[in-house]
Amino acid sequence: MYDEHMREQIIEVNSSKSITEALQEAAQYQGRVVLVLERGTYYEKVTVDRPEITLRGVSASDTCITFDDAALTRKNGNPMGTFATASVTVKAPCFRAENLTFANGFDYPAHSGAVKDNPGKVKGLQAVAFRTTESADKTELSGCSFIGYQDTLLLDAGYHHLEGCTIEGNIDFIFGAGTALFEGCTILSNGSGYVCAPSTKSDRPGFLFHRCNFMKKQGVEKSSVYLGRPWHPGADPFLVSYAGLLECHLEDHIKEEGWTWMHAFPPSGGEQIFTVEQSHFFESESSGPGSSPLRNTVSLQVGFDELKRFLELDYVSECI
Numbered sequence: 001m002y003d004e005h006m007r008e009q010i011i012e013v014n015s016s017k018s019i020t021e022a023l024q025e026a027a028q029y030q031g032r033v034v035l036v037l038e039r040g041t042y043y044e045k046v047t048v049d050r051p052e053i054t055l056r057g058v059s060a061s062d063t064c065i066t067f068d069d070a071a072l073t074r075k076n077g078n079p080m081g082t083f084a085t086a087s088v089t090v091k092a093p094c095f096r097a098e099n100l101t102f103a104n105g106f107d108y109p110a111h112s113g114a115v116k117d118n119p120g121k122v123k124g125l126q127a128v129a130f131r132t133t134e135s136a137d138k139t140e141l142s143g144c145s146f147i148g149y150q151d152t153l154l155l156d157a158g159y160h161h162l163e164g165c166t167i168e169g170n171i172d173f174i175f176g177a178g179t180a181l182f183e184g185c186t187i188l189s190n191g192s193g194y195v196c197a198p199s200t201k202s203d204r205p206g207f208l209f210h211r212c213n214f215m216k217k218q219g220v221e222k223s224s225v226y227l228g229r230p231w232h233p234g235a236d237p238f239l240v241s242y243a244g245l246l247e248c249h250l251e252d253h254i255k256e257e258g259w260t261w262m263h264a265f266p267p268s269g270g271e272q273i274f275t276v277e278q279s280h281f282f283e284s285e286s287s288g289p290g291s292s293p294l295r296n297t298v299s300l301q302v303g304f305d306e307l308k309r310f311l312e313l314d315y316v317s318e319c320i
Contacts, residue, residue: 014038057100068105072124086131094319108149172197192224197231206242235264250290
């Protein structure tokens with residue numbers, strides 16, 4: 001079906017057609033193709049490698065794409081590793097998603113005993129719900145939920161704009177090298193740990209949270225969650241991890257110090273520590289019981305200057 005007013009090709013997805021089948025059908029069309037997903041849960045691993053694809057659900061509570069791979073899952077006899085676990089992987093520019101949930105159903109709570117006293121250091125429990133790769137850019141996500149525990153949302157390349165979304169997890173559940181503006185989003189901790197782990201290139205901004213609510217699920221303890229830590233894959237010294245909060249509300253699960261260090265492992269062996277001081281972490285006009293004047297706060301003007309920098313990078317409007 002072709003929508004002349006919207007200049008979009010519409011493909012309906014339901015119980016008789018998988019998302020993967022619909023993406024194969026989309027290859028024959030020019031311009032933007034919108035996959036309209038019927039209410040329900042789609043248990044499949046999805047890769048989007050065609051530009052100008054939209055996934056449109058009924059609502060985040062009614063439409064869900066999920067799979068249950070984890071880094072410890074074996075493929076051809078070997079653990080598959082973090083990046084391959086994503087339920088949905090985007091490998092093309094101008095991707096949009098509206099009103100649906102991306103989830104990873106790996107049973108992380110079943111392993112909770114192993115991580116209770118050592119959060120973030122138990123191997124193999126990473127399980128990504130949504131990932132963008134080096135081929136992605138100009139990604140727009142609206143009214144979506146991203147559900148998981150460790151490493152829920154991997155934004156690893158290009159520019160991303162998230163509006164009115166919910167991201168849930170406990171360990172580094174927003175991470176990667178991409179640039180992302182989060183506006184009016186709910187950042188929901190479902191356990192102790194770390195919200196974000198940016199691996200930002202030194203010449204790019206990383207993650208900016210504007211008017212977002214940092215909330216917790218019932219049972220999450222007070223002062224048990226860091227806002228973020230610097231991820232340096234391969235101990236790359238040329239990264240400058242970037243994360244900022246502007247006019248955000250923070251509940252009491254956020255630790256007073258806010259940000260913390262992270263270790264990395266050089267290819268040559270050994271261990272290296274990257275610190276808050278080597279990173280670009282900041283807040284402006286944070287509020288709520290999880291806010292603290294002891295953290296690196298900047299003026300509202302500086303905060304808005306950072307926001308302007310993100311908006312000037314917003315190439316989403318260039319997409320059809």
